Amino acid sequence: MTPSVSFQTSNFIRDIVLEDLKAKKYDSRVHTRFPPEPNGYLHIGHAKSICLNFGLAAEFGGLCNLRFDDTNPTKEEIEYVESIKEDVRWLGFDWGDRLFYASDYFEQMYQYAVQLIKDGKAYVCDLSADEIREYRGTLTEPGKDSPYRTRSIEENLDLFYRMRKGEFEEGSRVLRAKIDMASGNLNMRDPVIYRILKAEHHRTGNKWCIYPIYDFAHCISDSIEGITHSICTLEFEDHRPLYDWFLNELNVYHPQQIEFARLNLSHTVLSKRRLVELVEQRYVTGWDDPRIPTLSGLRRRGYTPETIQNFCERIGVAKRNSMVDMALLEHCLREDLNKSAPRVMAVLRPLRVVIDNYPENQVEELEAINNPEDFGMGTRKVPFSRVLYIEQEDFREDPPKQFFRLAPGREVRLRYAYFIKCVGVVKDEQTGEVVELHCTYDPKTRGGDSPDGRKVKATLHWVSAAHAIKAEVCLYDHLFVKENPGDEKDGRDFKSFLNPKSLEILTSCRVEPSLAGAVPGSRYQFERLGYFCVDSVDSSDGALIFNRTVTLRDTWAKIEKSQK
């Protein structure tokens, strides 16, 4: 449970823990938990919570439990618990032997509910769901007492027991806490704590037909596990009085609930509802589509756990609702990959180049550095020959101002190879499209330096046509064109902001031969283009498929854009 990223700034939760430690509260223990409901895939918003909870525990020599909040059998599935475990592990955290389920505590919770009844603090209510809503009142008007509120303890005990036995229909009765129907906090107006659900639970099977509601189950689970700091998101702030009420009435160990603002990321969506919609309605290919911010999607896209941990540390933890710029996530990504990804040359949109004065059948093996940020990663050989491919966008017949790359009559460097000069342009007679370039090379510039000290303004990447491997490359862009697609004011549905260019598939790419056999999931920097990883689902030895994780910063693109 050692986080590979260390903290740099303080946040209010860390401050609370520090104060508690100083005051020797909770016997100086720090024990947190990450409590997902197994009803969906984890996304980067969950990562913020995971990093916070596990990170705090690690920082202060404490413990963090993984606990599934599985109190609603109608929505939860085993598939999700497996994916959640995998994602937490992948992110870099270890819950040791502390994998728990709220359902582990169902019997204890039942006993606690009985205790509340015996103390006159809970009652069985026969009102229908609609009636309960009516009796609850509104935001500005108090509710009114249920006619069943004054049932005797004996009757309540009997009815609750029979609810458990399955004698009643779903929806016919619930157990409610007896608190205050006039409270300004709606959660305190005699909240339901048990409902009848005749559904099979993924862990307890058909043992139960009554299930506790979140508010009751969560605080008790925290209490049983000896949690010290129960960290959750802002929308539960209103539930804290209830969390405290149950634990006080039950007179049991009492953790403290602390709320923080959930993550919002620009140009994407992080709500479970919207993610489900994108997946189920096939706007994306699945939960691991590289364009969505699920952990499985980010993983397939080529993100590293370190990047995500680092990002989560940088965004901080506060109570203010905010929207983090995707550019920050991408910055963390580039920072990480720049240090670790081996460099390689790949041409996405090939333009054929013939070196007229290069011997027809000659092949040279030129030495290339694997990572200029880390010479320990060594060097490799790349083949050079008479016919090459360069990137289409690296040539302009009529170069605009500040375009330093190849143009008729202009000399540039081919990385690790030679200076070449463009001496001829072949066009398609029909379309006028440039289909081939003729160049000459200067043999004295082998390796890329000229003995006479003459300079070139650009260095291009290239591959040898005869040696390159064909590959497919998926180019990804933001899934949404709008910064906050979740803002559906004006009546626009979030899906209307989908970016039609979020995926572009290039099928005629050429990559250098060293990439033969590249293993799925491995990451590379394609020089001058960006970071790419071998797709872990669709790629194979015979047909390499790369996902573009993120582009390199592109100063030229910025200049070009400002020229328009």
Added chain:
RNA sequence: UGGGGCGUAGACAAAUGGCAAGUCAGGAGACUUUGGAUCUCCCAUCUGGAGGUUCGAAUCCUCCCGCCCCAGCCA
């Protein structure tokens, strides 16, 4: 019109009555065999607003304004 929160730069975010950190974005320059990386500099006379307390206020007090959450037998 009830209850609970939150307002510091384009985006995040520190500061704990002592003179507005840091990061991203943006701008300028240096360097460069990746227009990458790296380095340097610039980017809040000011903390939603107005008053007040104080030698001193983003921090304390008062009033005002704005934004978010809550009326599931979801979590």
